[in-house]
Amino acid sequence: MPDINALKAEAKRILSEGMVDIVIGFKAGDTPLHPQPAFFKTPDEVDQLVYNALCQNNLATYLTRFPKTQKIGMVVRGCESRSVNALVFEGQHPREGLYLIGVPCDGIIDWRKIVEQTGEEVFSVIEQSDNTVLVEAKSGFFTLEKETLLHESCARCIHPNPISADVVIGELLPEGDPALACEKVAAFAGLSMEERHAWFRQEAERCIRCYACREACPMCYCEECFVDHISPRWTESGTTPAGMQGWHIVRAFHQTGRCTSCGACERACPMDIKMTYLTEKLNEDMRRKYNFEVGLDATTAPPFSTVTLDDKSRFVI
Amino acid sequence: MNLILKKDHLNHLLNAWRQEYEVYAPQSLQNFTHFLPLQDGFELAFDKAHNTRIPPKALFLPTSEALLKFTRFGGYEEVPSETAPRLIFGIRPCDAHAMTMLDTVFEQERYTDPLWKARREATVVVGLGCHEPCQTGFCTTVGSGPFNHAGLDAILTDLGEIFLVETLTEKGEHLFTQLETASEDQSMHASEVQQAAAASMPIAFETEGLKQKLDQNFASPYWEEVSRSCLGCGVCTFLCPTCFCFDIVDEAQRGERVRNWDTCMFRTYSLEASGHNPRPSRVERTRQRLSHKYSYWLDQINQIGCTGCGRCVRYCPVGLDIRAMLRKAHQLPSEVLHA
Ligand code: SF4
Ligand code: SF4
Ligand code: SF4
Ligand code: SF4
Ligand code: SF4
Numbered sequence: 001m002p003d004i005n006a007l008k009a010e011a012k013r014i015l016s017e018g019m020v021d022i023v024i025g026f027k028a029g030d031t032p033l034h035p036q037p038a039f040f041k042t043p044d045e046v047d048q049l050v051y052n053a054l055c056q057n058n059l060a061t062y063l064t065r066f067p068k069t070q071k072i073g074m075v076v077r078g079c080e081s082r083s084v085n086a087l088v089f090e091g092q093h094p095r096e097g098l099y100l101i102g103v104p105c106d107g108i109i110d111w112r113k114i115v116e117q118t119g120e121e122v123f124s125v126i127e128q129s130d131n132t133v134l135v136e137a138k139s140g141f142f143t144l145e146k147e148t149l150l151h152e153s154c155a156r157c158i159h160p161n162p163i164s165a166d167v168v169i170g171e172l173l174p175e176g177d178p179a180l181a182c183e184k185v186a187a188f189a190g191l192s193m194e195e196r197h198a199w200f201r202q203e204a205e206r207c208i209r210c211y212a213c214r215e216a217c218p219m220c221y222c223e224e225c226f227v228d229h230i231s232p233r234w235t236e237s238g239t240t241p242a243g244m245q246g247w248h249i250v251r252a253f254h255q256t257g258r259c260t261s262c263g264a265c266e267r268a269c270p271m272d273i274k275m276t277y278l279t280e281k282l283n284e285d286m287r288r289k290y291n292f293e294v295g296l297d298a299t300t301a302p303p304f305s306t307v308t309l310d311d312k313s314r315f316v317i
Numbered sequence: 318m319n320l321i322l323k324k325d326h327l328n329h330l331l332n333a334w335r336q337e338y339e340v341y342a343p344q345s346l347q348n349f350t351h352f353l354p355l356q357d358g359f360e361l362a363f364d365k366a367h368n369t370r371i372p373p374k375a376l377f378l379p380t381s382e383a384l385l386k387f388t389r390f391g392g393y394e395e396v397p398s399e400t401a402p403r404l405i406f407g408i409r410p411c412d413a414h415a416m417t418m419l420d421t422v423f424e425q426e427r428y429t430d431p432l433w434k435a436r437r438e439a440t441v442v443v444g445l446g447c448h449e450p451c452q453t454g455f456c457t458t459v460g461s462g463p464f465n466h467a468g469l470d471a472i473l474t475d476l477g478e479i480f481l482v483e484t485l486t487e488k489g490e491h492l493f494t495q496l497e498t499a500s501e502d503q504s505m506h507a508s509e510v511q512q513a514a515a516a517s518m519p520i521a522f523e524t525e526g527l528k529q530k531l532d533q534n535f536a537s538p539y540w541e542e543v544s545r546s547c548l549g550c551g552v553c554t555f556l557c558p559t560c561f562c563f564d565i566v567d568e569a570q571r572g573e574r575v576r577n578w579d580t581c582m583f584r585t586y587s588l589e590a591s592g593h594n595p596r597p598s599r600v601e602r603t604r605q606r607l608s609h610k611y612s613y614w615l616d617q618i619n620q621i622g623c624t625g626c627g628r629c630v631r632y633c634p635v636g637l638d639i640r641a642m643l644r645k646a647h648q649l650p651s652e653v654l655h656a
Contacts, residue, residue, distance in 0.1 A: 031453065034636025037546040057635055061548070112348050120366050120631075121452045138452070206347070208371070208380050208578065210551030212634050228585050237566045238381030238577050268634035270370065270552045272347045 001127065002103045002170030007051055010101050010167060011073060012043040020073035020099050024062055026055040032124050033111040037062065051075060053109040053127055053146065058264035060084045060218035064092050071097050077105035079153075079262035081162040082295025083218040086258055089298050090305075092221065102165025104173045107146070107154035108263070109133065112272060114149060118142050153263025153276055156181045163296060178287070181261070185281045199277075204244035206271040213275070214251065216268035219258045226250060252278035257286050257302030260295050318490065319499035319507070320482040322473065327480070331355060331406065334492065338404035338441065341376060343369050352376060352405060363407060367451040368626055372558035373405055373412050374419060377436045380555075383573040384432075384565070393574075398431040400439040404492070407445045411454060411626040413468035414461045415558030416442070421618050422561050441488045444469040448510050453627030455521035455640060461624045463518070464511040474507040481507040521640040523647045524621065528612045534649045535604070543642045544603035546635045547582075553629035553639075554580035554606065559614075559622050562586070581605045607642060 011023045027038035027048040035055045039062075040046045059074055060083035066072055072093070076084060081102060088095045114122060114135055121138035128134055133149060135142040147155075158176040162168055188196060211227075214220040226234045227247055235246025252275065259279040266276050286292045290303040322330065334340050335355060343350040343362050349370035350362045387393035416437075423433035447454075447463035456462050466472060470489030473480040481499055484490045499507075554560040555578055564579035564586075579586055582603075587596040596602050614622025623639075630638045 029636035030638035030641040031630060031636060034633070036636040039545055062546075116348055123452075208551070208555050210555045210580075211583070212548065212550035212552050215548035215550040216634055233569075236568055236571070237564075238568070238575050240381060243381070268548070268550065268552075270556055270632045270634075272349065 001053075001106070002051065004049070004051060006169050007075065007101065007103070008046050008049050010169060011040065011046045011049055011075070014073050014099050014101075015040065015046065016043045020071040022066075022070065023049075023073035023075070023101075024059050025049045025075040026051060026057075026059075032122050033114065049075075051103065053107060053133075053149075054111060054125060056108050056111070056151075056264070056267045057216060058083055058218050058262045060087060061216060061221075061264070063087055063218065064221040066093070068093055068097065071099070073099040073101060076100050076102055076162050076165060078157065078159040078161050078163065079105075079260045080218075081165055082159065082260040083262065085164060085295040085298040086260065086302075087218060087221075089301065095298055098166075100162065100165040100167075102162025102168040104161045104168065104170045105154075105157075106160065106173060107150040107157065108267070109146065109149045110151040110267065113151075114144065117144060151263050151267055152184070152274070153261055153266065156183070157261065158293075159296075164298065181280065182284055184277050185284050188277050188281065200245075200248070201241070203273045203275055204241075204248055206273055207239060207244055207248070208271060209239055209243070209247065210270060212268040212270060213265035213273075216264045217255075217259075218262075218264075219255055219260075220251070226254075248275055248278065252282060255279050256282045257290075257292060257304050258294055259283055318484050319504045320484065320493050320496040321499050321503060322480040322482050322493070322496055324478055324480065328359075330495075331359075334404055334406075338402045340404045340406055341373075342406040346370075352408075361407070363445065367447060367454065368409055368412065368628060370628075370632075371556065372415065372626065372628065373408055374415065374558055374561070376403070376405065376440070377416070377419070377433055378423075378561060378563070378578075381575055381577045382432070383575050385574045387567075387572050387574065389572070396432075398435040400436045403436075403440045404443065405440060406443045408442055408469070409626070410444055410446060410463060410465040410467070410469070410472070411456045411461055411624040412558045413442055413444050414456075414465050414624045415468070415626070417468040418559050418614070418618070418620065418622065418624070419561050441470050441492065442468060443489070443492065444472040446472055446474050446511060446514070448475045448514050450514050450518045451627060453630040454625050455518070455627060456625035457515050457518045458521040458524065458640075459621045459623050459625045460524075463514045474510055476503070476506055476510065479503075483507075521625075522643040524611075526651075527643060527647055528615050530646050530649050530651065531608050531612045533651055534646070535608075537649060539646065539649055540600045540604045543637070543645065544599045547599045547603055547637060548635055549582050549584065549599045549602060550634065551578070551580045551582060552632050552634060553637075554582055556628040556632055558624060558626055558628075559610070581609070607639070607646070611643065611646075 014020045023040040026035045028050050029036045035050055037057050058080050060080050118135050118137035119139045123136045126134045131146045133144045133146050158178055158181055160173045236243035266274055292303055294302055340355045341352040344353045345362045350366045351369050352373050383396050385393050385395045423430040450463045466485055470486045471484045473482055482493055562579045563576045565576050567574050588594045610622040
């Protein structure tokens, strides 16, 4: 956990020195489980800045809302810094217009895992120095191991440290184990076709097509998403099996070589749907087949964003 | 009429009802609860959450449904609207109240939705009052309450070993003919529990004059402030028991005209064929959501269009809390409207 005062001091400095017009971070929420993304325009406003393991959103999702001329400061963890790099590569904001305050991240807590143990009425959550979390709930006090509360994407995170940040606040953490990242994919890949379909169906059939996963994802910034196209119509509109396949599978494919495994999509889902196994599978393919991980810099093109004249598949050109 | 239902008799009663109705009650689905039809060996999940994640409106207005089937050559047939008898057990008063508000949308004098109407008529609704009100809910603030009767055929009050059953309609009476009548003491006890529950809920925001504030501040920078972190997703409206917006789409390959849930928080909701969008950003969309609930519903039926269930508060992925937004709205200046 980075020193919050050091974080605030840096955010204030870049605002008061005019290096940025706005700093994107988090502030305390109105409910105990949900700190809110916040946009600080003056050093005084930065007093509200908070940073803790319940900050569940990927702040890079807001980047594309700002004009490219705006100078933006952002508090970024490992995955967020990679999303920013990916967006810079895709021309969504010039790197010179950004100041990234990096924080090494020891994982985001999935609030659902708290509620599962404490019941839905939670009054406060305090992270303690011994990696435990003290929760006050209607049903009593609970001391929970932080590790058991981590969102799955964070438990298998490979790059917890911010990449290409302008400043890093807090001690760097050891890199994650790529083998761990592959476990869920391996569990899925080991199944028969019917079993894999059943896995998909079990998740997809709860979907209500609220698109919180899309809106939470920094890489889903299309002005018009394929599901919203009227003509041509790419997929069925409803929550039918065909509509679900169209939506979830194509969305995952659109993330190939772009997804940073942040898990923000899953954490946003009101129906607790777990679909990151699809993007994880594609990420693993990218690592294995192309030796590529997105966002490690802002200049390397993702494999599917490049075209060469000797490409075996000529359909693009 | 007040009756007594022993808790250990509940499952027996539910099973008896299953002979006559398809019985829906909150059961576990993943980490949340959902109104699912009871199967043999069912387990109720009232302890897990006050409210189901998806409101019971989905039993009357499914996320997607076919309205009619058509062929390429101009023929079509409507989807039949009859529904087998259903019983929803354990609906919370905020959700039941919401159903009565949706009736004013789907069963108007001139336009009645046959699917909605058939489902409503075929359904008996038994409520479970909230003797321990929920934290994010604010039913008492918006003119409902943890033992509100609106939309219910009967309501249960948890008195420990027993439920006190109040039957509110003929349909409700028909369900509980086998039960003993409650004593005066038991009825008294129940009404104390009911009053204490309502009294324990803080007033979340001031509703007096709120509509005027929202109307008068239509162009206020307030809307930009409160919508800044909004993702523009469907969570707060899809999970809302009073939101009813839908979109009608012709799925040409299937030969079906379908109705899907839609929401004013989506970009495409107000997008016109010309490409113009009168609500071009999340600012205007947030204004629509809040104003619909706290102003336009009042114009239409003189009731706030929110029953305070608190789902939007709990499940907004960026933690936007409508209670806090409305507290802030109430602080806005009252301005004279410009012509
Ligand atoms: S698809 Fe999900 S995990 Fe991947 S970048 Fe987007 S939000 Fe993050
Ligand atoms: S957030 Fe969840 S319910 Fe909503 S569209 Fe995505 S997967 Fe479906
Ligand atoms: S809002 Fe009121 S009626 Fe609804 S669950 Fe909470 S206490 Fe019960
Ligand atoms: S749930 Fe939250 S983020 Fe989504 S549209 Fe509603 S207010 Fe915005
Ligand atoms: S708030 Fe929006 S989605 Fe809900 S009923 Fe009103 S217009 Fe429709």
